[in-house]
Amino acid sequence: MRILLQFPEGLKQHALTYAQEYERKGDEVIISAEPSYGACDIPIYEAKLLKCDKIVHFGHTKYMDIREIPVEYVIIKADVDVxxxxxxxxxxxxxxxxxxxxxxxxxxxxxxxxxxxxxxxxxxxxxxxxxxxxxxxxxxxxxxxxxxxxxxxxxxxxxxxxxxxxxxxxxxxxxxxxxxxxxxxxxxxxxxxxxxIDEELRRIQKKRKIALAKAYEAKTFGILVSTKIGQYGLESAHEIKRAIEKEGRKAVLICGGTFDFTSLNNFTDVQCFINTACPRLIDDQSKLRIPIINASDFWTMIRAN
Amino acid sequence: MRILLQFPEGLKQHALTYAQEYERKGDEVIISAEPSYGACDIPIYEAKLLKCDKIVHFGHTKYMDIREIPVEYVIIKADVDVxxxxxxxxxxxxxxxxxxxxxxxxxxxxxxxxxxxxxxxxxxxxxxxxxxxxxxxxxxxxxxxxxxxxxxxxxxxxxxxxxxxxxxxxxxxxxxxxxxxxxxxxxxxxxxxxxxIDEELRRIQKKRKIALAKAYEAKTFGILVSTKIGQYGLESAHEIKRAIEKEGRKAVLICGGTFDFTSLNNFTDVQCFINTACPRLIDDQSKLRIPIINASDFWTMIRAN
CATH class of the missing domain: 3.40.50.11850 (Diphthamide synthesis DPH1/DPH2 domain 2)
Structure with a gap:
């Protein structure tokens, strides 16, 4: 059986060891290098392309019913003193x-x-x-x-x-x-x-509010749509685009998997990103040249207008 | 018609303008955010997922016959004085x-x-x-x-x-x-x-040789396999794995699209990457913790052993 293994970043350090355990059992193994931040992000496309019979996703519990290919979820129990x-x-x-x-x-x-x-x-x-x-x-x-x-x-x-x-x-x-x-x-x-960690939590919330304040000023928007199976929100993106255009502003849909911040920064004719993908993408605000806000914040903004 | 536009990094700055030209003609547009370094990298999976009728790839000439979806190649002629x-x-x-x-x-x-x-x-x-x-x-x-x-x-x-x-x-x-x-x-x-630029060219060649010298010492290898349509080399990766194991060393196959260097660096139980994807990936050697060599260099290394 050919298996695609997927690890969150913290478990990639043992990838070779895990791979060899499966190989000893007679399986053929390929490991996904892509960053995996959750069970919303199962590499079905990659598994099919590589003709795998199963995906083994480490580190997260089951999130969605996936019909295209069997997916096994393996939790690595923390072996640490409480x-x-x-x-x-x-x-x-x-x-x-x-x-x-x-x-x-x-x-x-x-x-x-x-x-x-x-x-x-x-x-x-x-x-x-x-x-x-x-x-x-x-x-x-x-x-x-x-x-x-x-x-x-x-x-x-x-x-x-x-x-x-x-x-x-x-x-x-x-x-x-x-x-x-x-x-x-x-x-x-x-x-x-x-x-x-209340100060850290307040700092995050403040950053979001600053991005939102800047978003009010933007005339051109890039609406991010994820190609990851559990983060896909094309319809939501279309709704947002219509709302922006109704206000006489401009918007374009931008799709991606693990969005690359250098590439996003190259969209210089866009003044604000609206995120319909993983809501935690906005944590990386500091890596982006322009404000990024979540879809939910966008609707708050529009209603306030 | 719904169209997926794909730009190399240098053209993403005009993405919104291009998108609006297509929209004026009545098309619906989505733009791929993924880095695109050539016509070897056509986002067929994304286009299908987003139910697009056509891909328009900017900046490169046709490279492969793609049957899954119509692909149009648009060269932006440099308008610069010679x-x-x-x-x-x-x-x-x-x-x-x-x-x-x-x-x-x-x-x-x-x-x-x-x-x-x-x-x-x-x-x-x-x-x-x-x-x-x-x-x-x-x-x-x-x-x-x-x-x-x-x-x-x-x-x-x-x-x-x-x-x-x-x-x-x-x-x-x-x-x-x-x-x-x-x-x-x-x-x-x-x-x-x-x-x-001969000095720069020699410097690149020297870096490759240094990586190759380090590769000789490695005991565990990660073989990179691309999921990009024109860079896919699973068979080549398997051959390399067999050759490594024949020498008593260890190897694992690692797949990805636009490989993320942070994620690659998290594979800490691997000592050297062998690249079957875009051969220019090794240009980013400085972003990686361990040496990376191309498949062709690997075979040179094996023959020298």
Whole structure:
């Protein structure tokens, strides 16, 4: 069987090792080099072109029903100590006097959520979790683009604990939502760092508002449409184009997979990008010459006009 | 009709203007954001996904027969003065006492080749041109990956004139070939700069040799396979893998479109990349943590072992 393996960036370091495990079982392996930021981004086109019989996607839980080719989702369970870092978490929470704490985490720590809850309870803190949307329907699970598991407990808690490594997930509450958040504590079990990240979250939200303010001034728009299967939004892009043209401004649809920022910067006759692809694309605002706003922000802008 | 427009980087600045010309004619337009370095890279998958009726590829001549969807190739003829810069060319050539000069250029200057030849003749210099391979079969035309138009006149001339802007094409003779070149003069009609670039060409060839020397030491290889239609080389990649394993070393196949260097650098258990995709990918050696060599260089290496 020929298999296409797909890894998020943090697991690419072991790619050869994983490939050889499959080869030992008699499979033929090809690895996708493309950046993979989630299960929204399954390389169906590549798998078909390379005549693969199956895709094995590492690091994320199932997101969509894919009919074109069998897709297997493999979660690499984080093999990292919870206790040490949780001691520090309890100290930080006690320092603020909080008693009710919401927990969110990424896929690789889902098996540790019950331990985290137990440790909090032992420390006199009541833990809260919820299952998110259908895209992340495990207790406490969030995605970079979906913090519904947080939204469901938001009203009940005094602060939020994000457990896991990496800025991408830690900053999701601020990047995905733009209304007032409870304080957010980030515990990284690898670096053992535990810190309140409210300032970072507010900074993200401020950046979005600045981009939005600049977008109001733009006369020409490039509407980004993703060719990734779970990010595809052509109809949404068309609607946005019509709304822009109704206002007497100009717009063009621009498609891409993992958008290349150098290439995007070469569209010099465009003054603002509107993003219908991965909503976290706008995190890379600093790499772009012009403002980029999400489709949802665009509609807010249009309604305000 | 829904059309997918594809521009090389240098033409993306006018993308909105081009899009609006098509829209005025009643077409619906989407623009590909992906970097496009040649007619080897036609976005058939994207066009099908976006339900386009036609692809219009700007900036390069036809390279392959594509059956999946109609593809139109549009050359943007450079509208730039030839005479001024050619005066400087004649001075430089006279300074070296050369009388026989080969001409190479890119697609956008093909309509100026007869003028360039005429000016050379008037200056007492005999111009030489040839048609390249089937991939660049216009008089004097080269591609970033194909300087066959130069190879055909190599023995007859004392030096080569590359006419056109951009390092990518100017450095092609050194990047594509690794044997001794006649002196190469680069005339850029936009900046009006005219200079001998033999040192740059030798520097490229030296970098390739250094990468090759490092490759000899590697124990684990990542073989890059392109998913771009005109760069696809899965069979070649398999052959290379077998040859590596026969030597007791390890190899894995890694596929991608426009390879992302950050992602490639995350394959930390690989010690050397072997490239079966666009041969000019290795120009970006400095962006990679480990050596990258072309398939042709790999076979040289294996034979030397």
């Amino acid at each position: 206790k040490g870092v949780m001691k520090e978490v309890l100290k930080k929470i006690a320092g603020k006097g909080y008693k009710k704490v919401g927990i969110i985490t990424n896929a690789s720590h889902l098996h540790q959520v019950s331990d985290i809850k137990e440790i909090l309870r032992e420390g006199g803190v009541e833990p809260f979790t919820a299952k998110g949307s259908i895209r992340c329907d495990n207790e406490a699970q969030i995605l970079g683009c979906d913090v519904s598991a947080l939204n469901k407990i938001r009203g009940k808690v005094e602060c939020i604990l994000y457990f896991g490594a990496g800025y991408f997930h830690a900053l999701a509450p601020g990047a995905v939502e733009d209304y007032t958040l409870p304080p957010v504590l980030w515990a990284d079990p690898y670096s053992k760092e535990v810190k309140w | 005479k001024g810069v050619m005066k400087e060319v004649l001075k430089k050539i006279a300074g070296k006492g050369y009388k026989k000069v080969g001409i190479i250029t890119n697609a956008s200057h093909l309509h100026q080749v007869s003028d360039i030849k005429e000016i050379l003749r008037e200056g007492g210099v005999e111009p030489f041109t040839a048609k390249g391979s089937i991939r660049c079969d216009n008089e004097a035309q080269i591609l970033g990956c194909d300087v066959s138009a130069l190879n055909k006149i190599r023995g007859k001339v004392e030096c080569i004139l590359y006419f056109g802007a951009g390092y990518f094409h100017a450095l092609a003779p050194g990047a594509v070939e690794d044997y001794t070149l006649p002196p190469v003069l680069w005339a850029d009609p936009y900046s009006k700069e005219v200079k001998w």
